[in-house]
Amino acid sequence: MTTPAPKPISRVLLSVWMFIMLAVALGSLLPWLALAFSALISYPSQDREFSMYIFLAFFYAYPIFPIGFAIAARNAYKKEENALAWVYSTLSIAPFVIFSLFAYINI
DSSP states (O other), rough: OOOOOOOOOOHHHHHHHHHHHHHHHHHHHHHHHHHHHHTTSSSSSSGOOHHHHHHHHHHHHHHHHHHHHHHHHHHHHTTHHHHHHHHHHHTTHHHHHHHHHHHTTTO
């Protein structure tokens, strides 16, 4: 007597979730692009301190996180590691959510 093959798990919901999270992550980059050029001129030229370079480093490193997590989610999806794909796709919007909460609290 042989055991029946396991039924394949539908990954439609995961695909939709990944698409939505990718759209939100890419949408969060639009305001960043608008501010990217103004970040360099936000400091006067004579007051270039170390804090300015730290701010600019974090500011320009922002796109690495959503794009990196979106790529990791896609790779996990292709390897059929569904739980990891859920986590990575959700983490792709974490910087945007944290920034939005921080901005809302400080208003």
